[in-house]
Amino acid sequence: MAKAYDRVHWDSLFQVLVGFGFSNQFCNLVKECEILSRLLRKQFEDGCIGKFYHPLGTPLILHLLYADDILMFLNGENRSLRQLCSTLSCYERRSWQCISREKFAIFGSPTISSARKRSLVRLTGFAKGNFLVMYLGVPLVRGQLKAGHFDQLIVKIRANVAGWKAKLFSQGGRLIFLNHVLSSMASHLMAVLEVPQIVLKKINSILSTFFWGEHNGKAKIK
Structure with a gap:
């Protein structure tokens, strides 16, 4: 099948999960993850959140989501960060989930000044992240x-x-x-x-x- 993942209909997928005996609670959890991914992807595609461009020849990654861990890649403009916060709030309203903002951290480029990093922390309410950081066991x-x-x-x-x-x-x-x-x-x-x-x-x-x-x-x- 050509690009089968891109052509999967979510309703059909959930019917398959139910058919295999997965509970409604599990299916709802999958739906919540799908809502967040779609919200973020739309904001990136519409240009509301600026993309973080990677080195030449590497794929453009917008976000990585696994269970309750998520990494998002965006530029450091105030507009992008405000829109990100707005998107997270929208997700909370739609899913009735609560984002643990105290667990969020901003990891900035080395070219960003300390004053600018402090400004971004104040704007978002997120913590300032420091490398080394582990994600799914990978440094x-x-x-x-x-x-x-x-x-x-x-x-x-x-x-x-x-x-x-x-x-x-x-x-x-x-x-x-x-x-x-x-x-x-x-x-x-x-x-x-x-x-x-x-x-x-x-x-x-x-x-x-x-x-x-x-x-x-x-x-x-x-």
Whole structure:
């Protein structure tokens, strides 16, 4: 089918969900997400909210929405931000949902002055965001990714390894645990980011030690 997603009729989609046994509560939640996406897309397409243009050759992204997390990309004009606030208020009226404005944060370009950033915070009532920030487990940074940006991933893998005693597993059991649990934690990031080699070496070292075991606190010689 040609561009099947663009041709899906929402009413038809909800009928399919009901047919598969999804509750009305779940369907209503999907409808609320769809309302917000449509409202934002229309404001961008009509030019009411100015677009944030990305580097040449990259796709233009207006917003990313997953569950109750959303990232919006727009320019820093007062008019755009006022219209964004108005759109969020419109969504609240239509959906009877309450936007957690205290959880919103503005991440500005490095070319924007501190005074201008403070002005935008006052205008919207949002907090001033600072990089590094995590979105769906992926580090979002300004500039090039560095090894230090993956410290949280390393700590998480070590914590998972520490929670399981390798001696309680057979070698086959350890291999299954590596393939289906520990390795998948890193695979998610490696699928979307260019992970520095030093980080990959650290991860391999942790997984290798878990697989082969330790002796007197040191990794066994393979």
